[in-house]
Amino acid sequence: MATEIEQSTKPRYSFKHLWDQVFPALISIVIAVVIGGLLLLVNGRDPLAAYASLWSGAFGSFSRFTETLVRTTPFLILAISVSVSFRCEVWNIGAEGQFMLGAILSTWVALSFASLPIYLLFPLTFIAAFIGGAFWSGIAGALKAYLNANEVITTSMLNYIAIYLTAFLVNGPMKDPQGFNFPQSSLIESTLELPHLFPGTRLNVGFLIALALVLFAIFFWRSGLGFRTEIVGASRRVAKYAGLNVPRTILFVSILTGGLAGIAGWGEIFGIQYRLIQNIATGWGNLAIVIALLGELHPVGMVVSAFLFASMVVGGDAMQRNSGVPFALVDVIQGIVILLVLSRSYFFKRSPE
Amino acid sequence: MNLGLITPVFIIGILSATIRLATPILLTALGEVFTERSGILNLGLEGIMLMGALTGFLGAYWSGGNLWLGLLFALVTGIVFGLLMGFMSITAKVNQVVAGLGITILGTGLSTLFYRLAFGLRSQPPTIKIFPDIPIPLLSKIPGLGPILFTQNIMVYASLILTPIAWIILYRTSFGLAVRAVGESPDAVDTRGISVSRIRYLAIIIGGGLAGLGGAYLSIGNLGIFWTQMTAGSGFIAIAVVVFSRWDPFRSLVGALVFGFASALQLSLQTLKAPVPSELLLMLPYVITILVLIGVSRRAEFPAAFAVPYHRGEEK
Secondary structure, three states, rough: OOOHHHHHOOOOOOOOOHHHHHHHHHHHHHHHHHHHHHHHHHHHOOOHHHHHHHHHHHHHHHHHHHHHHHHHHHHHHHHHHHHHHHHOOOOOOOOHHHHHHHHHHHHHHHHOOOOOHHHEEEEEEHHHHHHHHHHHHHHHHHHHHHOOOHHHHHHHHHHHHHHHHHHHHOOOOOOOOOOOOEEEOOOOOOOHOOOOOOOOOOOOOOHHHHHHHHHHHHHHHOOOOHHHHHHHOOOHHHHOOOOOOOOHHHHHHHHHHHHHHHHHHHHHHHHHHOOEEOOOOHHHHHHHHHHHOOOOOOHHHHHHHHHHHHHHHHHHHHHHHHHOOOHHHHHHHHHHHHHHHHHHHHHOOOOOO | OOHOOOOOHHHHHHHHHHHHHHHHHHHHHHHHHHHHHHOOOOOOOOHHHHHHHHHHHHHHOOOOOOOOHHHHHHHHHHHHHHHHHHHHHHHHOOOOHHHHHHHHHHHHHHHHHHHHHHHHOOOOOOOOOOOEEEOOOHHHHHOOOHHHHEEEEHHHHHHHHHHHHHHHHHHHHHHHHHHHHHHHOHHHHOOOOOHHHHHHHHHHHHHHHHHHHHHHHHHHHHHHHHHHHHHHHOOHHHHHEEEEEEOHHHHHHHHHHHHHHHHHHHHHHHHOOOHHHHHHHHHHHHHHHHHHOOOOHOOOOOOOOOOOOOOOOOOO
């Protein structure tokens, strides 16, 4: 019990052991990339050419680089979202569904209340996105907190439901009447679009919002609320003895997680797509988990890993187009990274602290 | 909605499809009963099923239609991935939830990558002939029951027969006793000189192998094609079925049939042109999974050592 309290009150993430944390993460990435290359080699593809094409796709020019930052934006927000739950040991894997709910609700508000003045409508869409994601995640959170329903399964099921809900909406009630029968909603008012940071690129204010959320996360974990959340994560038993309301904390982190994921959906709609379409976040929920874990659930660590995976995704798209190597290579690297990061304490035995 | 289409033949069709669609979930759930009874939560089932679906398909396709070779491929793949999960959870003792997610992400990526490397992007996906239906003599002639239960393919029969076998192994053999004991009280098992790790590895090999076969059923037992992420959550649904079953093979059969029915109903409502959009009908199995979990989770008594790695001589 004493050691449990000690563990739960010890700051789990500090810069003191920065290298200890960065080194295994770095090695994991390298090993994953090498294994991915070997997989290509045994299949008769040239891994060096594939990776070269991936690199130039992500960093080959200024505009490619801004594309990488464009992708970093939702990945980073989703990773922060995931980390809130994971630090509380709530295994919410529903980021993709919560992202879509945020996208749906904010688009709906933007289209339905288009007559409102911009200074009202714009913040309203942001709040709607938070509520959409928070509601979706809150379902799983409440079921976990009060009925002990496994959140991995409920959030995974909610992902599928959200995907079909989006499909239903863009083929039905929210379908663009002037859209030539495409499964998409109408465009939002152009006044609602997030301003671009550089002319001629898609990089927009959403990126700055993602960075602001990093600061928010840093302050959150230093606040009393964040501290209590981490105690619940470290040990439900200790938290209960300390008089914390464990179910309510689980519900709270679920709502915050979902709300943040909803904001990521908002950023994608108002910064990039300008309308609701299907499959804008396919696989991003998984990616967010990998990014969060590789970043050790630390806000700054996640900035680095989000950028890394954004470059892999943007580069991977280019690689598939230019060298014909399937994008799924990036998915494989994700899977290997997550397993290596997890088992790092087994492979990289650190000196006892 | 054309209610005139609801004939006895139509209803028999739904029930027969129920059993077909329950099969992959049943196979996977039966294996997971062993895994969870031994104290391990394998959330990698979704990824393992996908790998089984892919390797089963590749084995059958490359051998010119030898489905048995496909099944062997899927079984071996499932066991290899089970061992990987076993290594993570038993040997490296890492968090099982995240390890399982890692396996699922890896399996999703690998199955897509290998399929794309093997076939590229085609407008027409490659197909194979699936296991044919084998009408059981005499029994298949029983009105109603015959077409539902006794006109299925070999994998469906095998999974139905496997249910009582799994029950017998779990409750009537010393191995089954060891599995149950390891999940409830690993210390006690250890003191008796039985290796906790060995029992858990065996249990997860069973779980992985059956999940591989469950995935293979999708590609070579039911549809004859592979597509990326064709499991569509079946691995997670199988885990929900295991919780629903309270870790019992027969109740797993009941649970799998519930989901088979939800899927079959969804498909037939679409053919009936029900006045509900197909996208909403497609949600049905997932909604039912959540509802079932709500119903059973509060009362569920998980194995005492569930998802807890075993450290010998650990102080309490």
